[in-house]
Amino acid sequence: MKPWEKPRRLPLHVAIIMDGNGRWAKKRGLGRALGHRKGVETLRAVVRESSELGIGVLSLYAFSTENWSRSAEEVGALMGLLLEFFAKEIDALHANRVRVRILGDVEGLPGPQRDAALAAMARTAENAGLQLNIALNYGGRDELVRAMRRLMRAGLAPEQVNEKALADALDTAGQPDVDLMIRPGGEMRLSNFLLFQSAYAEFLFPGTLWPDFDVDAYHHALDAYAARERRLGGRKEHGGE
Numbered sequence: 001m002k003p004w005e006k007p008r009r010l011p012l013h014v015a016i017i018m019d020g021n022g023r024w025a026k027k028r029g030l031g032r033a034l035g036h037r038k039g040v041e042t043l044r045a046v047v048r049e050s051s052e053l054g055i056g057v058l059s060l061y062a063f064s065t066e067n068w069s070r071s072a073e074e075v076g077a078l079m080g081l082l083l084e085f086f087a088k089e090i091d092a093l094h095a096n097r098v099r100v101r102i103l104g105d106v107e108g109l110p111g112p113q114r115d116a117a118l119a120a121m122a123r124t125a126e127n128a129g130l131q132l133n134i135a136l137n138y139g140g141r142d143e144l145v146r147a148m149r150r151l152m153r154a155g156l157a158p159e160q161v162n163e164k165a166l167a168d169a170l171d172t173a174g175q176p177d178v179d180l181m182i183r184p185g186g187e188m189r190l191s192n193f194l195l196f197q198s199a200y201a202e203f204l205f206p207g208t209l210w211p212d213f214d215v216d217a218y219h220h221a222l223d224a225y226a227a228r229e230r231r232l233g234g235r236k237e238h239g240g241e
């Protein structure tokens with residue numbers, strides 16, 4: 001069954017730019033690291049809900065190629081949280097048949113984070129439940145460059161380069177395009193996330209800061225998505241009622 005034919009028209013692929021942790025902390029007079037820690041709690045709740053709802057793919061933007069330019073202290077805190085996340089959550093994710101995939105340049109991560117990321121991917125590789133993409137050291141332009149290099153290394157002739165070949169060389173190879181892109185925190189920009197995959201995505205920019213984005217807010221977003229009319233370039237929605 002196509003996603004838009006499901007009772008509530010759930011998106012098959014949801015992407016979330018988890019933004020606003022720093023502002024959340026600042027509002028409370030706390031350090032940014034505490035905002036990120038609170039953000040991980042939101043992440044866990046949204047992953048669990050997505051898994052229970054039967055969302056196909058959930059892509060979470062956790063650390064961009066541009067985020068290295070933050071202070072050493074903040075980058076260190078984020079890298080620490082990352083290790084903690086993998087150590088604490090991987091058993092439960094695996095038990096729930098979640099498959100973890102890392103989007104981004106894994107080789108560019110510090111050793112311990114890279115090892116934890118690769119181990120999480122390997123351990124959950126056969127799981128057929130929620131496909132959880134965690135974008136780490138990810139940039140949409142960097143992903144496209146890495147994809148082009150893959151195609152060139154594979155020796156494709158110019159005529160063999162088409163949209164399908166390019167899509168299959170991206171970090172999201174084999175997954176459907178993004179249906180719903182949510183950026184909490186109030187900023188209305190993509191910040192280099194999933195440029196190719198969100199060509200026809202529906203966009204939502206709730207003002208709620210990520211640490212305050214709860215399961216209710218997530219359901220609001222899914223309801224808003226269900227109410228959108230997607231034309232996909234044609235005049236009527238595919239499979240229109």
Ligand code: IPE
Nearest residue numbers: 018019020021022023024062
């Ligand atoms: C998003 O929150 C988390 C990461 C970028 C890792 P921010 O840290 O960007 O929080 P704001 O946008 O400064 O509030």
Ligand code: IPE
Nearest residue numbers: 017018019061062063064191
């Ligand atoms: C985007 O948020 C990156 C992540 C959420 C990981 P940023 O806070 O880094 O983006 P800008 O700087 O507002 O564009």
Ligand code: MG
Nearest residue numbers: 019020021022
């Ligand atoms: Mg931000």
